[in-house]
Amino acid sequence: MQAEQAARSNGGTFSMFWATLRRDLTLAIRHRGEMANPLVFFLIAITMVPLGISPESGVLASIAPGMIWVMALLATLLSLDGLFRSDFEDGSLEQMLISPQPLYFTVLAKILVHWLVTGLPVTLMAPLLGVMLALPQAGYFPLCISLLLGTACMSLIGAIGAALTVALRKGGLLLSLIVMPLYVPVLIFGTSAVQNAVAGVAINTQLAVLGAFLAIAIVLAPLAAAGALRIANNG
């Protein structure tokens, strides 16, 4: 009986993870406008940079890594507020909390979807925007790799803030204040990876640190977010 229950629970957790992933992806695709919001912001903000600063490629090249990274960070931040909000408002969050399946994996599935619809497209758009900002050739590959790791970190860390502020009607500002300081190390190592690559220096260290951030975040962030959701739902 015990073994049978354990087996069922394992299969259950796996199928629950897929079901949540599928559900949230379907929801994201049906709410295309919301999904496009951070991407359009990212595109517009970067397009404005040459107009606002200088069209000279030398000037742009020197600020390109930082600019792209900061805008990617802001685009992620913009999309975080809705991560658990709709589930909270329609009552499905309660159902996740009392499910026999571990909340950790439900939250992880939701974060993964968030990354798939914001972080991943931002990463894919980045080289194109790099061209607009005259990013030197050597910077493209490091830009993509560092954003790939970095946006995943930011989705995970941001989920903690989104979970903490889910019960607040206007939690947007608070969410930014909670999450911003935690994004700083990711930003520093991300931009320095691209800048070093442009300068012709090895970037192994930066990528290793970003990878370590990601590994820690995958383990701890869903736990923290799950705990925060339990507290937030109680109030």
Next chain:
Amino acid sequence: MSDPAVSESSSISAPLLTLRQLSCERDERVLFGELDLECRAGEVIQVFGPNGSGKTTLLRTLAGVSPDYSGDILWQDQPLPRVKWEYAQDLLYIGHLPGIKKALTPAENLRWYAAIGGTTTSVTNDEALRQLELQGYEDTPCYQLSAGQLRRVALARLYQTQARIWILDEPFTALDKAGIAKLEQLIAAHAAKGGLVILTSHQDLTLSNLRRIDLLDFPGSTGEVPYAS
């Protein structure tokens, strides 16, 4: 778990759910206090009380959504925190928010609930939706459905669960007469199979094994009707 003989024997030996001196405070105001209650298999318990007396809070507490209480809740004589997983497997809770995603179709909603919930029966989505007269709406996004139909989508889960304890917060809201009769039948059938149903409603139910609990009858309850929030 679905074996009627097992549930019958357990109904004689011990109550499924026991509340001992259960109290809940909100914002330094006692909502209900010193609640003592034994819920046995085969019972339907209807919780009464004026608006704001803590019916929803009691149900949320029993469902494990809100762990903010003092006193004990025992599931088959085991304290709830120790048997959380077993309890969650055997519980179906439908709150006053139905938990239905409006952008998804009824079938998609049910599919997700089947995956995150406890043990399920072999009743298909189509069958459950047909039982609640939602045939033809399987692939309609839920935002096109009426409030009563949304409630029916949430209630379709009752056909697909093997949970023994059902906790339903105002399940009759927005249902039409036929829907109410259907749900009453369903609740009666569940109780007859050895299940336990705890619900809040202002409806006068005509079930044979109904027990009415008035929250104001318990000594610790203040009986104050709080401000509307």
